[in-house]
Amino acid sequence: MSDKKKNTPKLSFNSLWIYVPIAVIFIGLSFLNSGDMGTSKLSDNEFMKILRENDIEKIMVVNKSYAEIYIKDEAMTKEPFKKQVNSPFYRKGSPLYTYNFGDLQNFEKELKEKQDSLNLDFDKRNEARTSIMDSIIGFLPIILLIAIWLYFMRRMSGGGAGAGGGGQIFNIGKSKAKLFDKDTKVKTTFKNVAGLEGAKEEVQEIVDFLKSPEKYTKLGGKIPKGALLVGPPGTGKTLLAKAVAGEAGVPFFSLSGSDFVEMFVGVGASRVRDLFKQAQQKSPSIIFIDEIDAIGRARGKNSMTGGNDERENTLNQLLTEMDGFGTDTNVIVLAATNRADVLDKALMRAGRFDRQIYVDLPDLHERREIFEVHIKPLKLAEDVKLEFLSQQTPGFSGADIANLCNEAALIAARNNKEAIHHQDFLDAVDRIVGGLEKKNKVITPKEKEVIAFHEAGHATVSWMLEHAAPLVKVTIVPRGQSLGAAWYLPEERKIVQSEQMLDEMCATMGGRAAEKLIFDKISTGALSDLEKVTKQARAMVTVYGLNEKIGNVTYYDSTGNDSFVKPYSGDTAKIIDEEISKIIEGQYNRAISILDTHKDKLSILAERLLEKEVIFKDDLVKIFGERPFDKEKNQEILKSSEEE
Template sequence: MLSRLSSTASRYTVRSTTGLRRTLLQKRLYTEKKPEENVPKGFEGFFGKSNKQKPATEKPKPTNNANSNKPNDQQKPPEMPNNMNLILGTTVGTYFLYKAVAPSDNARELTWQSFRTQLLDKGLVERLEVLNRNRVRVHLRNDANSLGVSPATSFYFSIGSVEAFERSLDEAQKELGIPSNERLPVAYHDEISIGQTVLHFAPTLLIIGVIYYMTKKGPGGAGGGIFGVGKSKAKMFNQENQVSVKFKDVAGADEAKLEIMEFVNFLKNPQIYEKLGATIPKGAILSGPPGTGKTLLAKATAGEAGVPFYSVSGSEFVEMFVGVGPSRVRDLFATAKKNSPCIIFVDEIDAIGKARGKGGQMGGNDERESTLNQLLVEMDGFDSNQHVVVLAGTNRPDVLDPALMRPGRFDRHISIDRPDIGGRADIIRVHLKPIKTKVDTEQLARKLAALTPGFSGADLHNICNEAALIAARHLKEEVEEKDFEDAIERVIAGLEKKSRVLSPEEKKTVAYHEAGHAVAGWYLEHADPLLKVSVIPRGSAALGYAQYLPKDQYLYSKKQLLDRMCMTLGGRVSEQIFFDSITTGAQDDLQKVTKIAYAQVTTYGMNDKVGPLSFSDPSGEQQFQKPFSEQTGTLIDNEARTLITDAYARTLTLLTEKKGDIEKVAQLLLEKEVLTREDMENLLGRRPFVEHTVYDEYVRRPATQSEEAPPDFPKANDDGTVQ
């Protein structure tokens, strides 16, 4: 019995008040081996760093950080955007979640065999703890540090079942000869990991987060999320949030400004009108071609009005959800009534205001019609609003629903057309203010207005901007007058194609083609005055062009249309005279001539055989059936062909007589590439009739010309026939 106790004591400490503190075996291990040599084989990484001392001669390695001496306050971290903060927060959260789930750095996993041979047999184990019936945590003795093992380091190993673990532990301790009263204590605990619990609920938390995002910042917008999808997206402008555009910044639309100003005056001082029994019109619709300033005029109204101004686009009422459009209309008018008097501006109202019943039976059309019905009710229903004016802008007033255009809803129909020459000059003066130039702006505005007939306000702004870009491209200090002329050429004819090199034959053909246009227009009384002719390729397909100066004209006679057709055919006829074959360069000219001929027959009623009939559709909608019979269609084709044939014969007679003039112009074109009006006058003399151009009338005094000049070319009669 004594020998058994001594062999047991050689491995374990006898836990009694008078027992030995150390076994002989442990004393031998402590005295004969160094601490670092007692580390079990294969557990060097588990037991931490070695306690070996570095030699005294070894010097510490110098640091290579060049900025180590700089203070920290000199290096400011860059500011991160919101998305970077979100990414950083997600990364940090993921890291802490991983740290919560993953085992700590001091915990090392073992197998049962490693635990038995390296810890249990060495007498380093103090107690065992079974966690969640599948893992055993090993607690070391406090004096294990003497063997090079830190007591803070914990080991664990997995078990299949508690019964098998207990049976294996009993068998191991029996083999070691440990009495029952000295065996290792085993405790059983159940632990709940916060990280694992969060992972279990991660899908649920993700769904909750998505729902929260949709309710707060989802597709509804404006902070309302999915529950705010029916809220109006109109932007409000008031005294604190005013726009900088005023009526003085709007030029070329004086009549429209007067009518819009009436709405502003009524909303500011309604008593002046109400005491006379007048009521303000419910709304006004601004219609006109694109770029004429409809939205700009609405901005000026917002800037001038001292009342709240709500701006919304017509497309913002239409969503993929059913009932969203009417809901937004109701919300918009409810908000407007609370802040009355006020103005509502709906831009591009044709997105929801198209005539009902002309679409298919698709859901999108039904939703659009429901939105339109709600708008009609809000503007003039049983619950009529007061002191709420609705302004709308569109460039397609012909497609709007008649119920929307009737008095009581949109009472005023304000048409904003392209400006005349005076309006263009006013618009150019506004756009020349930020341009740095030494040219007289008054004279420049008048000249540019004369050179840009039919241009809208957006086109004129584009010309001023292009002139500044051209000057900057050539590194100029200021914008010169030539830069504005080049900008007009670029807008009309396109960018100059310097990389497109024409062969000598092609360049000669283009020169005679453009010379034919110029000479034909020079000797035709009702043709537009020639301004410039060029053989420099521009745009995508133009190998040359002739620039004319048409005047602001709204009515055209039959003689004027015939002269235009002859001038357009001048290039094709010139090719026929000077070359044996014709080219494809006259395609665009033939399309224009064909369009003019068919317009005379089918639209303007200028043909004797067809009669005073017009088959044009003012709405411009596609028709599956022609509004005339097959016999009438054949007659229309024959008459249009006759008109073009007569114009071609007349042009051929004219240019055959003026063949020498075409030769002069073509040769000079090949030499200079660009001819101006002055060059044409030096070559051909003045035009053989009294001429008053817009340029002469608005920019300079008209030159003295002979009142009458005998025509020496075929002339058109009043009925359009050729003498």
């Protein structure tokens, strides 16, 4: 009881002494500035009635914003004026009414017309006034700054320093967590989270443990301390935590890792203590810390900060609260990050975060489920094919698919359509992956021809290779920074063999090979192609061990500590460079050979590209015929589906 009284801040007269005279001064000035309290406001109809009866002696326009109405002495005996004059607040010689006229020019024009038409004899004047209150308002910022400064000086001089004194300043040491409980409606549930079946199962088990712990404890099990959600951005880590808030019948505290960070020393640790104190009072409960890498980075990485670093103090307090003495409470900590590699090892160990749930990019089936969630509020046409869209979006996260659906709706609305068609989704994919279409970009006919043969080279080589991704569309319309593009439908592969990587590299080099074969010249248009194949070749040699000369060795370090020191000698580096160049040149010559064999069809494809600017898979089938590899794959798929 004594601790509660000690920690509760009291609002005494001493803490408010500076504000009392300021309030009195402002109230008094407000009364003085109000002028004659006996005046009342006129409506438009009332003003026009008084004006027509010629009862107005003078109209004083004040600061071009409102008018003061003075009534003639002989009209004061009339009933509406008599009642106003007898008011105890009225002073003789002061205006009886005020009138807000709106636009000054229209008001003056209307007065002139009425005066001429009705032969009125009122006097109109303009006056500029500066009230005492206006003068005070000019000094108000300075007065407020002085008052706040005095308040802080008095509070800090009496409250001490560090976390204790800092916590008394506007509750700065209190937790900023947002509480979701039975009184707070959270609409997100596991039904809104498509895919992520493994992650949902792990999180659902935590929710079930808090709801019915006896089911697990009767077998000797202990409540897990925490679960860490790890994965690329946009995969649904925060959405999964929101679903936990919607599903759990227990209090749910949600905040970001940056909410612990403050410029005052000791505030972060104070907020951690307060957060766990609140969670323990409402246990069983869940704490969710988003972007925990803001405070959970590995300690000791920066030698300049030392042991008194505020972020390290906050992390130390978090470690203590999660697995210190006397923490036998039903409080589970959920956290999310896409930078698990930078987290402190003490934070990652069992007993703090017992479970690490990896939330990966969705596969083909999961992308289909995510599309079904995001198309519910959309008005779709009958030609929308979700299966094809899920195939067309490899590498897309859940956030990317949500953005794609929204972009398709915007494109359909821009074209004044009544519903969203399949082509709108394809245009949205092109917009997101390739960038904004630039049809008005100035390109010379010679450059356009080079671009057409370059893209036709990609399409031709990929069509003739077994392991290259099948083509969907080729375009020479500029998008973003690219002057043309070839769109493929890559397979969902768990592992990649060397033949598949070589075929993809050969198809990538098909653009430059076509330029060399047709024009006997090469251009700078293959920069992105060269960058891609160089990375692939280097990965084959140094990462995956797919090169015979280097052998079954990898120089890849998953910890990321090989940035400055190469784990091989200079002689090995020379061999690596030679093997990378050998692989790339081999695929380049292979692409030239394929294009030379089908040179006539390459020219037909390029001419059709120059004519249409965009061609699809059907055009390639007409020129080259059906791919034999596709026939074999389709037969295998059909056979496996019949067996199932």
